[in-house]
Amino acid sequence: MELKTPISEDVIRSLHVGDLVEITGVVHTGRDAVHKFLHDGGSLPVDMRGGVLYHCGPVMVKEDGQWVCKAAGPTTSTREEPYQAGVIQKLGLRAVIGKGGMGDKTLAGCKEFGCVYLHAVGGAAQVLAECIKKVRGVCMLEEFGSPEAVWELEVEKFPCVVTMDSHGGSLHKDVFASSKEKLAKLL
Amino acid sequence: MAGLKENLLELIRRTSAEMPDDVHRVLTESLQAEEKRTTAEFALKTIHANIEIAARKSQPICQDTGSILFYVHVPVGGDQLVFEEAAREAVAEATKKGFLRQNSVDSLTGKNSGTNLGPGTPTFHFTQTRGATAVDVRLILKGGGCENVGAQYSLPDSRLGADRDLKGCRRVILDAVLQAQGKGCGPGVLGVCIGGDRATSYAFSKEQFLRPLDDRNPNPELDALEQEIVATSNQLGIGPMGFGGKTTLLGCKICAVNRLPASYFVSISYMCWAFRRRGVVLSADGGTIEKWLY
Numbered sequence: 296m297e298l299k300t301p302i303s304e305d306v307i308r309s310l311h312v313g314d315l316v317e318i319t320g321v322v323h324t325g326r327d328a329v330h331k332f333l334h335d336g337g338s339l340p341v342d343m344r345g346g347v348l349y350h351c352g353p354v355m356v357k358e359d360g361q362w363v364c365k366a367a368g369p370t371t372s373t374r375e376e377p378y379q380a381g382v383i384q385k386l387g388l389r390a391v392i393g394k395g396g397m398g399d400k401t402l403a404g405c406k407e408f409g410c411v412y413l414h415a416v417g418g419a420a421q422v423l424a425e426c427i428k429k430v431r432g433v434c435m436l437e438e439f440g441s442p443e444a445v446w447e448l449e450v451e452k453f454p455c456v457v458t459m460d461s462h463g464g465s466l467h468k469d470v471f472a473s474s475k476e477k478l479a480k481l482l
Numbered sequence: 483m484a485g486l487k488e489n490l491l492e493l494i495r496r497t498s499a500e501m502p503d504d505v506h507r508v509l510t511e512s513l514q515a516e517e518k519r520t521t522a523e524f525a526l527k528t529i530h531a532n533i534e535i536a537a538r539k540s541q542p543i544c545q546d547t548g549s550i551l552f553y554v555h556v557p558v559g560g561d562q563l564v565f566e567e568a569a570r571e572a573v574a575e576a577t578k579k580g581f582l583r584q585n586s587v588d589s590l591t592g593k594n595s596g597t598n599l600g601p602g603t604p605t606f607h608f609t610q611t612r613g614a615t616a617v618d619v620r621l622i623l624k625g626g627g628c629e630n631v632g633a634q635y636s637l638p639d640s641r642l643g644a645d646r647d648l649k650g651c652r653r654v655i656l657d658a659v660l661q662a663q664g665k666g667c668g669p670g671v672l673g674v675c676i677g678g679d680r681a682t683s684y685a686f687s688k689e690q691f692l693r694p695l696d697d698r699n700p701n702p703e704l705d706a707l708e709q710e711i712v713a714t715s716n717q718l719g720i721g722p723m724g725f726g727g728k729t730t731l732l733g734c735k736i737c738a739v740n741r742l743p744a745s746y747f748v749s750i751s752y753m754c755w756a757f758r759r760r761g762v763v764l765s766a767d768g769g770t771i772e773k774w775l776y
């Protein structure tokens with residue numbers, strides 16, 4: 296299923312754990328520094344309402360005065376667990392992309408504010424970089440440095456799996472519980 | 483010296499951009515084994531596409547180019563310091579060229595050295611070989627996500643019901659597989675050491691990654707345990723990225739070393755699917771490439 300940004304709440308509510316989606320439109324990157332910054336009351340000069348936040352510290356180079364993305368795989372999301380639900384509410388996000396899944400607080404935030412957690416394929420830096428068609432801009436570059444800055448990326452068919460939905464479903468919880476049960480039988 | 487540096491630079495480039503054949507083969511078998519049109523199949527297909535693009539563009543398979551681990555066999559009398567100097571220069575240049583990400587951070591100030599050089603990075607493990615005439619260099623790049631899910635158990639472990647025997651080892655290794663799920667970019671490979679002290683045990687567990695995935699352990703008991711751990715892990719339904727599916731582990735390599743009577747450590751290092759390991763045999767002065775390994 297293709298998700299075009301900005302995404303409506305209805306579309307998000309129609310998604311369920313295990314769905315494969317492809318994002319086309321605009322995605323913003325943000326990781327540790329920006330989550331802490333927003334949590335501490337900071338605000339960004341960009342409107343992300345209905346948008347997508349990507350946990351990613353991309354490798355960017357400037358070629359002929361234009362930023363080009365060389366690698367853009369997801370980073371581990373759990374580090375943002377203390378802040379994520381608040382950031383979803385504050386920015387009006389409809390989706391968060393990362394890897395490794397997140398915890399109960401974020402799951403509750405997804406349910407309350409109509410958001411999903413999307414899992415990109417960890418390590419697939421080259422495939423994901425190819426989905427980025429253009430670097431539209433950047434903010435907080437001076438303040439946070441390149442990997443932590445908020446990059447505005449134009450993406451086409453960026454592939455992810457819904458692993459936490461807006462109905463309280465979490466693939467991470469389900470797989471952990473079932474694998475634990477299976478292991479107990481095999482020990 | 484100049485030749486040595488150039489050859490090591492090429493070793494780093496290949497390691498970062500080109501998957502070793504033995505790992506690629508197992509990943510291909512896994513893709514064939516997964517159910518079609520599942521998220522597991524999607525993850526493995528993406529991994530395959532990624533490997534292909536990285537090799538074609540000569541760019542890092544994963545942006546985290548990880549810890550840089552050199553394992554070097556030198557002839558008796560070979561100058562290790564000269565090797566280290568050349569390797570450091572090659573690492574700095576590889577970082578400039580983008581084969582390696584800037585990955586060496588001062589633990590106290592948080593400052594990135596920008597060159598991958600600094601106290602403790604990269605690391606060198608030298609061995610002298612009597613009668614050898616060539617230098618055997620192997621390089622592993624091990625990412626941070628998978629390094630973070632490594633685990634060390636001290637047996638007996640009453641929480642897991644693990645005693646000081648192979649059955650106990652099996653229990654803790656499988657616990658590590660369970661806990662690592664969804665993190666560390668599976669499907670992965672385990673390197674395990676039974677015994678040693680806290681430091682050597684982890685060091686030996688990492689050396690297991692030098693073994694080709696399709697080799698067999700010369701010790702029949704450990705060989706059986708290796709096969710069994712892979713088979714059992716792949717029945718847990720954890721799957722690639724923890725999405726669910728058949729492929730949880732691509733391999734498991736186990737060694738045993740002596741321990742103190744008072745200690746019984748089982749150390750588990752986890753390697754992500756982006757298993758970057760290459761090797762090269764060089765002439766004694768390092769200037770000529772005799773052959774590529776893996």
Ligand code: SF4
Binds near residue numbers: 417548628629
């Ligand atoms: S765990 Fe491996 S594949 Fe995943 S991000 Fe780290 S280096 Fe890359």
